[in-house]
Amino acid sequence: MKKIDPPLVDDINELSDLSLNARLKENDILSRNINNLLAHYLQYEAYAGNPWEVNSLNLEGNLASKLKLLYENPPKYQLGFIKEYRDKLSPDICPMCGGLGKGTLDHYLPKDDYPSFAVLSKNLVPACDCNSKRNTTVKGDREPERVIHPYYDTFIKHRVFKAKFSGTFESPQISMIIIDDYHEQKKVLNFHLNEVVLNNKILDWLEKRWGAMFNKPHKLLRSYLPRGMVVRSDVETAIQDKLEDSDEEYDTPNNWWSFFYAGLLDCNVRLDCITSKINQLRL
Numbered sequence: 001m002k003k004i005d006p007p008l009v010d011d012i013n014e015l016s017d018l019s020l021n022a023r024l025k026e027n028d029i030l031s032r033n034i035n036n037l038l039a040h041y042l043q044y045e046a047y048a049g050n051p052w053e054v055n056s057l058n059l060e061g062n063l064a065s066k067l068k069l070l071y072e073n074p075p076k077y078q079l080g081f082i083k084e085y086r087d088k089l090s091p092d093i094c095p096m097c098g099g100l101g102k103g104t105l106d107h108y109l110p111k112d113d114y115p116s117f118a119v120l121s122k123n124l125v126p127a128c129d130c131n132s133k134r135n136t137t138v139k140g141d142r143e144p145e146r147v148i149h150p151y152y153d154t155f156i157k158h159r160v161f162k163a164k165f166s167g168t169f170e171s172p173q174i175s176m177i178i179i180d181d182y183h184e185q186k187k188v189l190n191f192h193l194n195e196v197v198l199n200n201k202i203l204d205w206l207e208k209r210w211g212a213m214f215n216k217p218h219k220l221l222r223s224y225l226p227r228g229m230v231v232r233s234d235v236e237t238a239i240q241d242k243l244e245d246s247d248e249e250y251d252t253p254n255n256w257w258s259f260f261y262a263g264l265l266d267c268n269v270r271l272d273c274i275t276s277k278i279n280q281l282r283l
């Protein structure tokens with residue numbers, strides 16, 4: 001996950017221009033509904049897209065499908081930001097789940113349930129394929145359970161999750177936990193963790209990373225360790241450096257690599273085992 005700046009797009013202008021475009025076949029139905037749509041846009045911005053505050057709008061006739069078509073195929077000289085987004089998409093980190101994946105555009109409030117926001121720039125966020133995996137899920141059964149919004153939820157500037165290792169050194173049980181049990185957004189974090197991050201198979205990914213660390217810690221940490229035999233504090237410092245480098249490289253503390261390293265740093269037994277293993281392999 002990553003807090004990113006909302007796009008600098010004047011959505012009110014974009015939509016008004018569309019409704020005035022006489023060459024556009026959607027023009028009639030858009031013009032008739034423009035006031036409703038613009039009011040709904042303002043509601044989205046006022047409530048930061050929160051699905052507990054912003055309702056789905058009942059749209060006239062086929063306006064919903066028209067708006068979704070405009071998103072799929074923007075007119076040549078309008079909604080240029082959608083094409084720009086698509087062209088620029090190759091994030092090295094997914095703002096939604098924190099994974100490392102190929103970029104797609106995600107509708108924060110899904111366009112099938114909230115078609116009025118199909119072409120609203122603040123509702124379009126870059127994401128990896130966690131986007132298709134969460135499908136239309138955006139809120140839970142109880143308020144305030146909802147998915148985190150990368151444009152508005154500033155609390156993700158701080159690390160909110162980490163891995164947790166337990167069990168044996170060889171084959172640990174790995175889970176994901178919320179760092180601050182008393183976080184004021186704990187219900188949001190918990191919902192997002194389950195519906196977006198875990199849903200994107202982070203545990204399989206962490207298991208693979210652990211497999212590599214278990215087999216070749218001396219290679220994975222080589223450039224961060226002193227030469228010769230090492231002690232636990234050397235390994236701890238190396239992993240701490242890896243963590244800080246990952247935070248910096250991905251420009252967010254909520255990337256999967258950082259979750260992995262933060263979890264390792266919590267586990268003294270595992271740090272001891274990694275230290276012994278490095279010394280064995282270096283003999």
Ligand SMILES: [Zn+2]
Pocket residue numbers: 094095096097098099101127128129130131200
């Ligand atoms: Zn993702």
